[in-house]
Amino acid sequence: MIGRILDNRYEILEKIGGGGMALVYKAKCRLLNRYVAVKILRPEFTSDEDFISKFAKESQAAASLSHPNIVSIYDVGIDNDIYYIVMEYVKGKNLKKYIKEKGPLSNEEVINISKQIALALNHAHANHIIHRDIKPHNILITEDGRVKVTDFGIARAVTSSTVTNTGNVIGSVHYFSPEQARGGFVDEKSDIYSLGVTMYEAATGKVPFSGDTPISVALKHLKEDVIPPSLINRNISKSLESIILKCMQKEKSKRYDSALDLYNDLNRALTDPSLEVLMDFEEDESPTRILPPINDVKLEKREVKAKRNSNKKQLFLGVISALVVSIIFVTAIFYNSFKENFFTKELEIPDLTNVSYEIAKNKLIEMGLKIDLEREQYSKKVEKGYIITQLPKAGEIVKEGYTVRVTVSKGPKMVEMPNLIHKDLDEAKIILENNNLSIKEIIHKYDNDLPVGMVIDQIPKPNTKIEEGSQVNIIVSEGRKIQTIIMPNLVGKNVEDAKSTAKRLQLIINNIDYEYNSDVKKDTVISQSIKPGSEVPENTVLSIVVSKGPEVIQQPPEEQELPPIKKTLIIPLNFDKDVETVKVIKTENGISSTIYEGTHKKEEEILKITVTGNGKVKFDVYFGDKLVYSKEELFE
Template sequence: MIEKTLGNRYTILEEIGGGGMAVVYRARDTLLNRIVAIKVLRPEFSGHNDFVRRFRREAQAAASLSHPNIVSIYDVGQQNGLYYIVMEYIEGKTLKELIKLKAPMPPMEVIEIGKQICDALECAHKNKIVHRDIKSHNIIITPEGRVKVADFGIARATADTTITNTGSVFGSVHYFSPEQARSDMVDERSDIYSLGVVLYEALAGKLPFEGQTPVAIALKQIQDSPSPISNIIPGFPEELEAIIEKCMAKSPDERFQSAAELKRELNEVSQHSDIVNFKPSELEHTLVLNNTQKEQFSKTSPKIQNSVSRKARKSSIFRNIAIVLLVIALFSAFSYLGAVWARKYFEVPEVSVPNVIGKSEEEASAELAQKNLKYTADRVFDKAPDGQVIDQDPKGGETVKVNHPPISLVISKGPKTSKVPRIVGSSEQDGIAMLTNNGFAVGSISREYSDEFPEGVILDQNPRADLSLPEGTAINFTVSLGPEIKQSNTPVLIGKTLDDAKKLLEEQKLQIGTITKKSSDAVPENTVMDQSPRPGDPIGPEGTVDLVVSSGPLKIKKLNLSIPLPSKPSEFAIKVIVSDDLDENRLVYNKRHTPQDSPLIIPIEGAGVMNVEVWLDNTLLLKESY
């Protein structure tokens, strides 16, 4: 996978982690030039259509979450059977790693982490998304102390696998809520329970429930109460311990009913001096509370005190339930949960699940109710109309028992809308990146000349910026070709006098280029004989025209060239070469002479300026113009 590119933009750099379900890589987004994390589904899950469908569906739903305490999901895709999620890359350690390094952690540090997790959960729960897999492995702490909650959206897909079928759930069984262990309906309060386990682990330095098998741990989640932290860490503040116990109440109704409520309680106890000053390393090894601690515990909110008292009253009931469930678990040794065996053992009526895909939520609810079936709803953005069922699990036609867990429906919230970004003034490449990053499609691209916008810059868009439109809408735009170079035809100058030609060029705002004089017996002197560009050829504004102007008929002139000869003892050759309007490098004289022939008189003739060269053998003896 290293150096492989996914989606034509994400280049894999290195493997940074992984689990039973996926492998995580660090990668570079070549389009936006930034580092991202990519979670790639393991091949053994890629062939499971339902699993892949839920994996992508839930990841896309999670991508709608935007919160500083949630790891952002940028993209979801697949390539050649590889399914992947592109996420924000976070530098830092997981809470699990910090617990191993620092456990037991100071209460104030754990409270601050807990409050930030509450903020993340509150955002998710308001968007009807339940994490279902809160655990210390999924909590990342940046070097600046920022908490980032990861794996939103894929927890639902993980929960669809059973303990007996895959090991992907085993890492989470320590954090399961009792209703998850019983395969009952799960809601936001299940995340509160799991967060309580995380806080317990950080404060106590150990998990509340351990066992040799996942089944044993799941049974403890259903039956047992965790050992009080004060039994593990003597002197531990009871008001904070009461909050943890309320989070981990067996009944969802006895827990905090929202993440916001839990955060308020954490804020309240963080003001207590015994918690602010409490450090596990300074504990006295005693289980007896001093008077100050008892007095502070009496100030704890009535809700928490009532929770503690209720737990005490119910502890004996839970022990009786534990005995019954243990008998069931032993009797069903080959089943991962006693409740499953019980449902199979008793003759529970079966019904065929109706197909409600494509129907409104009201219609689906009515049809399921006729079959004595309940349902839970995940709401996601989709092209289907708002309120329409777009998926269900189990599928229509499948046979289930009437006490089956609620049918899972996926209900459309309608197309997700976003504000159209302003791309006018951006380069074509940047404009395309802005559109795709905001969920819009690139529509038709036209090009036209512009005096205002440089070449390659977007000068117009349709629809316009700041409109709220469904994601996936195609945005058309126009790219500048720069200023238009207006062409005209070169005027006819041949046959005009030089003065008339200059005047005509000036009128048409054209420039005079090189003027070359050439003799002609046919064309009068000072008349244009030729031009470049030729008449009628296209020429741009401020273009240049070169002219050839007649200098009139050739005028032949004659002269006698007097050449003094050197006093050499032997013969030598004398050559005369003339360049003039008649010809260039014309040999007009070539004879051998002796010093006695001096001075040598040679008659020559030519036209216009005559450039004369006299050569003695291979030596230039004279060069003159006449």
């Protein structure tokens, strides 16, 4: 998917997240030149036409929401059976990761985050949109601390389709409300319950209910009372705890009536941490009664008079019976309480951390205690199948039959090693970071085929299972290795032989100067710019001086006895090769001589040579052995 362009507009850059319904990518909108987040639905949801219809409808409704605490939806589209939503790109992290990094948050931080979520929900509920999947994973925190709620609309589409058609309950089981667990009617108060669970986790670092299976967790939402968060984190204020517990009431009528009411209580909790929120537990003082029709009143009076004597006897017997039952009931309660407090054995909780779950289970059963595997989680420090934490802690005193809740290690989380071979080093680093891996060592190696900076090999190999967070080694190309050469002695060689020797050894003769020499034969190398025997890298550039033989002095005609005139000869370097030899032959008074020879690169574009002469002088320019053009100049 990386590199793909959806609808010729959204270029997928990198994967930044994913869940049960969709994968999330960072992308760039080519039309508006801005970064966006693109959520692409998983294939299993795209085959249901009813779901797709509801998904499009709900996404468009959610796109109408505009609030600073809600992630904006920009676009909804389809590209070759790829269904996607384009959203605001939020630079930051989700609340789940934030809690995982920091642990239980302070009262003030929990309240400030929850207030912003409540404002987002209040805006959505005012527009008749229910989120249905409020959880820390869907709460984003920007780098400047602003809270943004995401995934409005998609949860409703999924719930409507799957619950109606199959009876399955869709959502995050640890966070959804009792009515969602039953597959019942969901409204604004369902979002408030899920926000309560989210607040509970932010304040304690733990979810209120956990179990071996989603069904067991759902049943706990329906039946079990939540452990007060202050028993897990003693620093939680009374006001915050009472707000959380009110949000998490199993009966909807006992929760907050609206997200705005919740927001107002959170504001009060900031100023008065000891304030306790009132719970709506009162009984109805005026229960509904069924009144008889007016025409039947006289008939009822006669019936009541006839039965009055009989009722007196029944009343007397009823009072006696009730008194006997009450005495028996109170006696039973007193006996059970007395038995529990004075005859139930008290036990000290043993230390179960770093102990095998099976061994701990047998030990607790032998002691007369029970064990509940509350959850399993990945751990690098604790071996798989061994206990990470326990509640109550070691040393606490409990009654016989008490249940000890434990968290068991799943061992280190394993991920698949991605394929980095033939990737650029910077791209390889991004891929590793996206897979929670890092580089331990970069080994540089020469390679004749791959350019500098490309990955040649990796350790471990691609598709190998390794621990999340592991460090890996990668081997990166340094390009082709440069060979070193011993500089040959070109002095005394014919100029053509010198050129051949340089070419064979991958040396470049950049410039050839010609000068008269009475002692050295014509076209023989007199000197070279680099000392023979020196160690130099291949493609080293040098220059040589070549003899023109002895200078022949001729008596010039009278008209040429004047001093020579200087001019600049400009030669365009428009040859086809990247590097070419340029030679200039001057013909003056019928005498031809090479006045310049040198190697030049095409990128130099032009070559300027100072030439001298008197009268009419011809210049022949060669690129290699090919005559390019001839030019006559008049020197006067």
